[in-house]
Amino acid sequence: MGFSVSGSTAIIFVGMFIALGVLQPAVSNGFERVEDARSADADRLLDERNTDIDATELIHDTAADEVTLVVTNTGTTTLNVDDVDVIYNGSYESSVQTTVAGNSTTGVWLPGETLRATVSVPDANQTGARAVVVTEHGVSDAEVVS
Missing domain, CATH: 2.60.40 (Immunoglobulin-like)
Incomplete structure (x- = not known):
């Protein structure tokens, strides 16, 4: 009973690391796109305020x-x-x-x-x-x- 519990726990942890490794780039890219959009919006607003x-x-x-x-x-x-x-x-x-x-x-x-x-x-x-x-x-x- 001891080895099967340890083995299954190790398999679950390895699966979680793989899942997080796949999820992290997607979350990072999404965050980067949001920051780029906020920066572009701030630039547009600055140009609008400086236009007369x-x-x-x-x-x-x-x-x-x-x-x-x-x-x-x-x-x-x-x-x-x-x-x-x-x-x-x-x-x-x-x-x-x-x-x-x-x-x-x-x-x-x-x-x-x-x-x-x-x-x-x-x-x-x-x-x-x-x-x-x-x-x-x-x-x-x-x-x-x-």
Whole structure:
């Protein structure tokens, strides 16, 4: 009776060590993924807090049916021009021509620089129309046609 109890106890302990050896990497990888996600979320929140824009002017060209929204990056975050969205009078504008500091080929909008976003819209001189520019971090500002 003595050897069978000791042998079965040893087999149970060896099985537990093997099971824990398989479980530990899975738990470790899961913990690492959660920590990476928390770090990415903290970075995103920091970028959002450091992003600020100021829509300073809304220029309407009735002859060309275009509206140009002039916006300055007043925050400390460098923004991606391709991730800037324009909403005019409640409608998302998919075709936006942008220039940053006079350069229409750049994809970077640095702090202190001015972005000009031009959209073609009917009734460009409509009083009370509202143009909104939204950055990649969800920060927005608006200007109203007066």
